[in-house]
Amino acid sequence: MTWISYRNTATGRSHIRNGVPCQDYVSYHKNDHLSIIALSDGAGSRAKSSEAAHMATNELSQYILEHSIDLYSMEDYMVATTVVDQFHSLISTQFEEQDFEQFACTFQFVLMDEENENYLLGHIGDGAIGVRNGESWEVRSEPENGEFHNTTYFLNSIDATERLRVIHGNLENLKGFVMMSDGTSESLYNRSEKCFAQAVETMYQWAITHEEQKVQEAIAYNLETIIRDKTEDDCSLHILCRVEEE
Amino acid sequence: MNDLMLSHQELTENPTARVPICLVLDVSRSMNGDPIQELNAGVELFMNEIARDDIAASAAEISIVTFGLGVEKVTDFGSIERQEIPTFHADGLTPMGEAVDTALDLLAQRKEMYQNLGVDYYQPWLVLMTDGAPTDDIEKAARKASQLVSSKKLTLFPIGIGPHANLSMLSKFSPQRSPVRMKGLEFRKFFEWLSSSVSAVSESTPGEAVSLPSVKEYGWGEL
Numbered sequence: 384m385t386w387i388s389y390r391n392t393a394t395g396r397s398h399i400r401n402g403v404p405c406q407d408y409v410s411y412h413k414n415d416h417l418s419i420i421a422l423s424d425g426a427g428s429r430a431k432s433s434e435a436a437h438m439a440t441n442e443l444s445q446y447i448l449e450h451s452i453d454l455y456s457m458e459d460y461m462v463a464t465t466v467v468d469q470f471h472s473l474i475s476t477q478f479e480e481q482d483f484e485q486f487a488c489t490f491q492f493v494l495m496d497e498e499n500e501n502y503l504l505g506h507i508g509d510g511a512i513g514v515r516n517g518e519s520w521e522v523r524s525e526p527e528n529g530e531f532h533n534t535t536y537f538l539n540s541i542d543a544t545e546r547l548r549v550i551h552g553n554l555e556n557l558k559g560f561v562m563m564s565d566g567t568s569e570s571l572y573n574r575s576e577k578c579f580a581q582a583v584e585t586m587y588q589w590a591i592t593h594e595e596q597k598v599q600e601a602i603a604y605n606l607e608t609i610i611r612d613k614t615e616d617d618c619s620l621h622i623l624c625r626v627e628e629e
Numbered sequence: 630m631n632d633l634m635l636s637h638q639e640l641t642e643n644p645t646a647r648v649p650i651c652l653v654l655d656v657s658r659s660m661n662g663d664p665i666q667e668l669n670a671g672v673e674l675f676m677n678e679i680a681r682d683d684i685a686a687s688a689a690e691i692s693i694v695t696f697g698l699g700v701e702k703v704t705d706f707g708s709i710e711r712q713e714i715p716t717f718h719a720d721g722l723t724p725m726g727e728a729v730d731t732a733l734d735l736l737a738q739r740k741e742m743y744q745n746l747g748v749d750y751y752q753p754w755l756v757l758m759t760d761g762a763p764t765d766d767i768e769k770a771a772r773k774a775s776q777l778v779s780s781k782k783l784t785l786f787p788i789g790i791g792p793h794a795n796l797s798m799l800s801k802f803s804p805q806r807s808p809v810r811m812k813g814l815e816f817r818k819f820f821e822w823l824s825s826s827v828s829a830v831s832e833s834t835p836g837e838a839v840s841l842p843s844v845k846e847y848g849w850g851e852l
Binding site for chain 2: 395397427528530531532533565566569570571572573574575579580581582585586589593597598601604605609610613615616
């Protein structure tokens with residue numbers, strides 16, 4: 384069995400109107416039997432949020448991948464502390480701008496160890512993460528907003544280590560993962576029922592029955608049309624499917 | 630073209646996040662004549678403007694509390710499409726403290742309803758307009774409103790109408806935003822500005838700073 388990553392982002396309608404680039408990023412890194420999928424949504428109003436989200440899905444995710452053995456053995460709180468500290472450290476070393484308030488982004492990651500059949504999930508802010516357990520999709524990490532709709536928690540929040548949710552899990556029986564930003568969750572995550580829309584299963588079925596390139600294009604196209612039409616915000620989606628190796 | 634297309638039926642329908650707004654309006658005897666006429670015209674314009682903006686119309690929920698011949702909840706929160714535009718008549722005194730207290734209770738009840746139904750919402754707004762000074766005790770209501778504003782649980786707009794509006798009493802409700810005296814009887818310009826502000830908030834996304842339209846540009850306030 385192997386895992387295939389399907390991912391894309393779409394610039395939100397308000398950003399298109401204002402000529403602002405997409406501040407959602409998705410990534411997939413693999414190293415032998417270890418891999419990590421990540422998603423980050425930069426906060427619209429902060430000057431360095433786009434850089435922060437890009438860094439979270441690249442350098443920070445690679446750091447998590449490279450330090451997976453240590454992270455797997457840590458308590459949840461220590462995992463959160465290590466991730467947040469590394470985020471701050473990356474900002475310090477890579478940017479002259481030292482105003483941490485400007486580097487606001489949400490962060491979701493799933494680190495997978497195929498050899499030992501386990502995973503480590505981290506999530507701060509809005510957006511949602513789910514797994515296909517057997518034949519159905521389950522929510523593993525729901526969105527965390529503040530009291531008000533336009534507030535959430537970011538990697539640079541003062542209480543980020545308390546807010547970064549960490550979950551250890553087993554890959555056995557899992558056939559897929561889904562992660563999405565808040566823009567996408569307007570279409571794919573039901574807030575009151577706390578469950579995913581049928582569309583998640585539909586895309587999963589595309590992934591296991593169609594050629595990879597075609598599915599990548601389909602996900603990109605649907606993000607840029609039907610999913611983006613239901614929100615003003617940037618949209619991003621990452622679906623990871625376990626498939627038989629050819 | 631790729632034939633792998635999602636249908637609308639496969640997506641979920643989340644309710645629009647709401648912006649609860651309570652207008653707390655002085656309809657005391659001193660508002661008689663042009664002021665009350667302009668206030669009526671301004672509120673009508675406000676509700677029509679909100680109804681015309683698709684996003685604001687589904688997000689904004691407006692309640693109106695008046696104070697004059699007693700305190701009255703004239704309009705309860707609800708969809709703008711189903712609300713009747715009220716007409717006010719000036720009479721009585723200025724029981725501002727009781728009116729603000731009533732408005733804060735209404736906003737708290739509305740928030741509780743949203744929470745019970747799983748409906749997201751933005752920070753509630755309270756717009757307080759008067760042409761005079763309170764004739765009842767405002768201490769309790771002012772303290773409650775100030776605490777909510779300071780803890781970022783409420784946005785309060787204190788507006789004085791005409792030369793006799795007591796701005797220092799109004800400021801007791803608003804520790805952050807200074808009261809603004811309306812230029813003449815520019816109710817319409819004020820309510821135009823307010824509807825644009827509601828639109829700006831109802832389109833905001835997490836982490837985005839919302840900048841309200843400029844008071845100067847709309848020309849309703851003496852700055």
